[in-house]
Amino acid sequence: MDLVTAEQMRQLDRMTIEKLGIPAIALMENAGRAIAEEVIALCRRGGSAHGERAGRSGSGGVGGSGRSGWSGSGDGSEDGGSSESGWSGWSRSGESREDGGASGNSGEDGAGRRGECGPGAERIRGGNGGVGGPAVLPPGFAVSGDRALTLDASGEHWLILAGKGNNGGDGLAAARYLREAGIAVTLVYAAAPESLAGEAAVQRDAAAAMGLPAVVYGRDVIDFAACSGIVDALLGTGSAGAPRGAYAALIAAANSSGKRIVSADIPSGLNADTGELHEPCIHAAVTVCLAFLKRGLVQYPGAGAAGQVVVRSIGIPAASAREAGVQASLLTPEVLRTRLGVDVSRRRSPEGHKGTYGHVLLAAGSLAMSGAGLLAARAALRAGCGLVTWALPDKLLPYVIGAAPEIMLAAAGGREDGTWNAGTAAEVLRLGAVRDVTATGPGLGRFEGDGEWLRMLWEGTQGPLVLDADALNILADCDYSAWSCPGRPVILTPHPGEMARLAGLTTAEVQRDRIGLALAYATQHGVVLVLKGAHSVIATPDGEAYVNITGHPGMGTGGAGDVLTGIISGLLAQGLNAVQAAVFGVYLHGLAGERAAGARTHPAGLIAGDIIEAL
Numbered sequence: 001m002d003l004v005t006a007e008q009m010r011q012l013d014r015m016t017i018e019k020l021g022i023p024a025i026a027l028m029e030n031a032g033r034a035i036a037e038e039v040i041a042l043c044r045r046g047g048s049a050h051g052e053r054a055g056r057s058g059s060g061g062v063g064g065s066g067r068s069g070w071s072g073s074g075d076g077s078e079d080g081g082s083s084e085s086g087w088s089g090w091s092r093s094g095e096s097r098e099d100g101g102a103s104g105n106s107g108e109d110g111a112g113r114r115g116e117c118g119p120g121a122e123r124i125r126g127g128n129g130g131v132g133g134p135a136v137l138p139p140g141f142a143v144s145g146d147r148a149l150t151l152d153a154s155g156e157h158w159l160i161l162a163g164k165g166n167n168g169g170d171g172l173a174a175a176r177y178l179r180e181a182g183i184a185v186t187l188v189y190a191a192a193p194e195s196l197a198g199e200a201a202v203q204r205d206a207a208a209a210m211g212l213p214a215v216v217y218g219r220d221v222i223d224f225a226a227c228s229g230i231v232d233a234l235l236g237t238g239s240a241g242a243p244r245g246a247y248a249a250l251i252a253a254a255n256s257s258g259k260r261i262v263s264a265d266i267p268s269g270l271n272a273d274t275g276e277l278h279e280p281c282i283h284a285a286v287t288v289c290l291a292f293l294k295r296g297l298v299q300y301p302g303a304g305a306a307g308q309v310v311v312r313s314i315g316i317p318a319a320s321a322r323e324a325g326v327q328a329s330l331l332t333p334e335v336l337r338t339r340l341g342v343d344v345s346r347r348r349s350p351e352g353h354k355g356t357y358g359h360v361l362l363a364a365g366s367l368a369m370s371g372a373g374l375l376a377a378r379a380a381l382r383a384g385c386g387l388v389t390w391a392l393p394d395k396l397l398p399y400v401i402g403a404a405p406e407i408m409l410a411a412a413g414g415r416e417d418g419t420w421n422a423g424t425a426a427e428v429l430r431l432g433a434v435r436d437v438t439a440t441g442p443g444l445g446r447f448e449g450d451g452e453w454l455r456m457l458w459e460g461t462q463g464p465l466v467l468d469a470d471a472l473n474i475l476a477d478c479d480y481s482a483w484s485c486p487g488r489p490v491i492l493t494p495h496p497g498e499m500a501r502l503a504g505l506t507t508a509e510v511q512r513d514r515i516g517l518a519l520a521y522a523t524q525h526g527v528v529l530v531l532k533g534a535h536s537v538i539a540t541p542d543g544e545a546y547v548n549i550t551g552h553p554g555m556g557t558g559g560a561g562d563v564l565t566g567i568i569s570g571l572l573a574q575g576l577n578a579v580q581a582a583v584f585g586v587y588l589h590g591l592a593g594e595r596a597a598g599a600r601t602h603p604a605g606l607i608a609g610d611i612i613e614a615l
């Protein structure tokens with residue numbers, strides 16, 4: 001599933017309108033209908049404002065993943081129903097999810113009766129049916145009503161907060177469909193209705209012609225207490241900066257009303273590109289994202305403000321995203337399989353042996369931080385590689401003998417106190433020369449001459465090189481742009497603090513636009529970058545980014561990053577290329593974390609070793 005910026009979305013709108021000749025009003029009409037369908041679906045579920053949001057956050061409940069509240073309609077092949085993927089939370093659209101098979105109704109029910117359609121189907125009166133008589137239809141003739149746009153005995157009353165741009169136009173179109181479904185609506189204009197232009201003005205006039213009641217902010221009283229839900233169509237991808245004036249007041253009032261809020265496209269007040277929240281910003285129960293997923297909806301804190309995100313098609317061809325140069329994707333099993341060519345089933349050859357699956361060299365751990373090396377080494381094995389050699393300081397070696405009998409140990413030299421020194425580089429290079437992957441960083445510590453030590457590994461390693469933890473801190477202190485590179489891939493796996501040191505920023509600046517920063521860094525430095533944290537971002541040297549949504553808040557525990565280093569290294573050893581290994585490694589790490597959290601009495605009890613055991 002593609003992730004777009006506001007500018008890319010505008011380009012895609014233009015391409016559809018100008019190249020395909022689809023009128024803008026048709027797109028807006030589709031948008032309005034999609035929003036109305038999701039409001040109706042929400043009314044059917046009967047979710048309260050807070051109840052709806054709880055399913056999305058996944059922060060407290062055992063086994064909650066945070067991605068269970070996502071659904072998408074853009075690409076029907078997403079997921080493929082793979083049980084291996086654990087992707088059960090996804091569904092194609094609100095319509096197919098809700099109607100339980102009523103769509104595509106052939107007019108024949110389970111008992112073989114014709115003429116009565118499924119739930120919500122209209123009864124059609126045949127010419128000879130007579131008033132009050134049963135529906136009589138000619139043989140083979142059936143007409144189905146639109147269940148997605150029908151709500152029985154609602155008693156619902158929704159306020160439609162409309163801005164003066166196209167986002168407002170979407171909301172006004174939705175209002176007509178809601179009214180048709182029997183839901184009472186009141187339009188709330190943020191600006192004088194006369195100030196609307198273009199398609200939004202067309203929607204304003206259609207709503208007025210239909211007799212929908214309307215109030216204007218600053219002129220009329222707006223009764224938030226009397227409504228049962230709110231459509232937020234104040235600001236979309238055309239908004240700039242913090243909401244001003246009437247927009248800010250309406251957002252604040254909507255949030256404090258405690259009512260369910262369904263946002264059109266993005267929550268008003270959200271930066272659609274970065275996920276930053278302006279003050280104020282809508283906190284939605286559901287966000288009906290139109291056409292393409294906006295980057296800001298998958299990056300925190302925006303992902304938290306959006307509630308459940310539903311992506312709905314409005315007639316813009318999915319394939320046009322690549323034409324428009326979209327380089328970011330939400331990481332799904334489908335993306336792994338088709339875009340990246342990963343065998344997500346991790347098939348093993350019946351003839352395979354330990355030599356088939358590759359050999360990792362891990363240079364890690366020191367006396368006080370031996371566990372980091374052990375975790376990374378064990379994770380590499382659990383990721384499926386054939387062999388792991390753990391290179392470590394001589395003085396540490398006796399203490400870890402037997403800790404994991406499957407791991408081979410190699411004394412690399414080092415200091416009397418069980419730490420590393422610059423002289424170990426030659427031995428690490430010698431060991432790495434006959435192995436498929438070299439990984440370093442976990443528990444490494446800092447030592448005199450560590451910059452030169454890392455330069456020797458950087459320039460001398462022939463196979464893929466994975467750098468994490470202190471190896472990244474060493475790198476941050478070096479001007480490594482001058483280092484020669486033997487043409488093998490490098491994978492960096494920083495958490496936001498390490499990323500801040502690498503990029504010379506504050507951690508807050510790193511978190512402000514994770515996708516943008518990861519892309520800029522990876523392309524500038526020619527590395528595969530894994531920016532860890534909730535919804536990890538993987539960026540490639542040729543300018544592609546993937547946002548992972550597997551994982552669990554319980555994974556915020558010491559050693560979880562070391563486990564990821566091991567998983568990525570283990571996948572590299574098995575022959576995955578650097579991008580495949582980084583992306584699939586992050587994905588598997590998150591899935592294992594979800595499983596491990598679900599197996600605990602409380603996810604707070606999760607420790608890094610549990611992630612390894614859940615691989």
Ligand SMILES: NC(=O)C1=CN([C@@H]2O[C@H](COP(=O)(O)OP(=O)(O)OC[C@H]3O[C@@H](n4cnc5c(N)ncnc54)[C@H](OP(=O)(O)O)[C@@H]3O)[C@@H](O)[C@H]2O)[C@@H](O)CC1
Nearest residue numbers: 027031165166167235236237238239240241242243244265
């Ligand atoms: N184009 C298409 O074909 C399709 C578009 N679609 C929909 O359109 C949305 C994008 O529409 P858009 O570009 O009209 O911008 P939109 O988000 O409505 O806001 C612009 C208005 O807000 C105002 N404003 C801005 N910042 C503000 C602030 N901080 N505080 C207060 N006001 C602020 C600004 O006023 P101005 O500053 O110019 O006076 C202007 O009036 C998109 O998200 C999707 O929902 C879909 O229907 C598909 C087809």
Ligand SMILES: [K+]
Nearest residue numbers: 235264266268
């Ligand atoms: K909105």
